[in-house]
Amino acid sequence: MATSSWRRSAFRVFGRVEPLVVLEQLGTSLFDTALLMVVKDRCATANATNPGTSTRVSGEDDQQKAMSDFYMVNNLIAQLTPILPALLLAKAGDRxxxxxPVVVPLCGYLLSSVALLQVVLLRLPIQVMFGAAALLGISGGFCAYWPGVMTLSSLGSNAENRSQVMMRVELMYGAAGLLGSLLSGHVFLLYSSSVGHGTVLLCVCTLLHLLSLIHATVLLKVKQISSEPEESSALIPRSPNSVPAETSTRKNTVNVVLLFSAAILYGSSVGGAVEILGVFVMKEPLHWNAAQVGYGNAAGFVIFLTSFLGAIAFRRCVSDVTLILIGMLSFASGIYFMSFVTATYMFYLARSLSLFGLIPLPTIRSLLSQQVPTSLCGFTLTALQLALRFAALAYIPAFTKLYQGTLGWFPGFVFTISSMLAVLGMIPISVMGCRWSRPRCFEEAGTTSETRHADEES
Incomplete structure (x- = not known):
């Protein structure tokens, strides 16, 4: 009897989305470290054979430009190709x-890790990874995978605890990334006489992506939502004193636009900074090796834990809008300090200032899901992810060229620009907060006057 109960509990746990997120993110964190180190090695080799590199400084700058150019092209491909597939997968999910939206992108992740493994084993050109990035994009990539995960999480929760549920998924994502990043640098250095650096790491990465695909296909349970009328299936409850439908639609539409604007500005800030950060730590004066890269990535994933704990603590006394503002301010201060980092300990100090930097986007997704009916939840979250992808088409080349242009006098200038974008993102959220509280004030005032009028009549 006890064994049967234990088995049911185990199947219930493994049927949730969190184990899938852990497996996938463990594989992705290993893949990210491996890709960065392989790109560094290939760019260093190409730089050493280039007769035009006469000094160490100019050689290092050329290597930095080559690495940043590779990541610019690779990320642009990864951002552009998923747009149509992600929309189709979102529609399929809502039907x-x-x-x-979860299984198909996982196939792309598996093929990408296999492609990088072949690049290492067969000494193929690093440009082969451009094709792997396109293949990942055609499968929907993160643009389809993460909204799919968040949709499954939101459908399994109610409006009151949806933000907490989504933050818990983000926590598991961050914990897995932390563990994978801590191990990745050391595993990358493992090799035998027949294989080189990174082979063992990529074999483990491929195995983890395969396990995540099997989990999503076989074990993942999807909660069935009973069909309801559109009025009652809305994720945000209507008040007893409901306003006319036209006013309600207009108000929700404006809120969605404000949330999208804030997410795009803040996503551009975070994405632009992270785009350069991996290349930035490879140059002097930091000049990190594989193990230090893993530790640096782990420090970034610690922010998932601190953001989750901060959201739990602050939610007791502040609203979701205030939570978003706290997270944006935290990231803006941390990334601004990163502009002046010249030693490894300063890097970790800058990271510590961004303790709550991952609160905004999950909370924005939660607020968005409360503005639309259930039948449009997956499509709306995917549309947000696509909006962030379109923004990436602008900020990736802009941040890359800005970094290359300021290498000689202020390499951290891109982080100052990132901080300014984060501050700008606070403006639409502040407007959203004012609009969010105003109807409640009017509703309370209306309820008070009606009570007073009823008392006078009696």
């Missing part, structure tokens, strides 16, 4: 195929 009942809830696993599709």
């Amino acid at each position: 009942g195929w809830r696993r599709a």
Whole structure:
């Protein structure tokens, strides 16, 4: 009897989305470290054979430009190709195929890790990874996978605890990334006489992506949502004193636009900074090795834990809008300090200032899901992810060229620009906060006057 109960509990746990997130993110964190180190090695080799590199400084700058150019092209491909596939997968998910936006991208992740493994084993050109990035994009990539995960999480929760549920998924994502990053640098250095650096790491990465695909296909349980009228299936409850439908639609539309604007500005800030950060730590005066790269990535994933704990603590006394503002301010201060980092300990100090930097986007997704009916939840979250992808088409080349242009006099200038974008993102959220509280004030005032009028009549 006890064994049967234990088995049911185990199946219930493994049927949730969190184990899938852990497996996938463990594989991705290993892949990210491996890709960065392989790109560094290939760019260093190409730089050493280039007769035009006469000094160490000019050689290092050329290597930095080559690495940043590779990541610019690779990330642009990864941002552009998923747009149409992600929309199609989101539509399929909203029509009942809830696993599709999760399973299909996981196939792309598996093929990408296999491609990088072949690049290392067969000494193929690093440009082969451009094709792997396109293949990942055609499968939907992170643009389809993460909204699919968040949709499954939101459908399994109610409006009151949805932010907490989404933050818990983010926590598991960050914990897995922390563990994978801590191990990745050391595992990358493992090799035998027949294989080189990174082979063992990429074999483990491929195995983890395969396990995540099997989990999503076989074990993942999808909660069935009973069909309801559109009025009652809205994720945000209507008040008893409901306003006319036209006013309610207009108000929700404006809120969605404000949330999208804030997410795009803040996403551009974070994405632009992270785009350069991996290359930045490879140059002097930091000049990190594989193990230090893993530790640096782990420091970034610690922010998932601190953001989750901060959201739990602050939610007791502040609203979701205030939570978003706290997270944006935290990231803006941390990334501004990163502009002046010249030693490894300063890097970790800058990271510590961004303790709550991952609160905004999950909370924005939670607020967005409360502005639309259930039937549009997956499509709306995917549309937000696509908006962030379109923004990436602008900020990736802009941040890359800005970094290359300021290498000689202020390499950290891009982080100052990132901080300014984060501060700008606080403006639409502040407007959203004012709009969010105003109807409640009017509703309370209306309720008070009606009570008073009823008392006078009696």
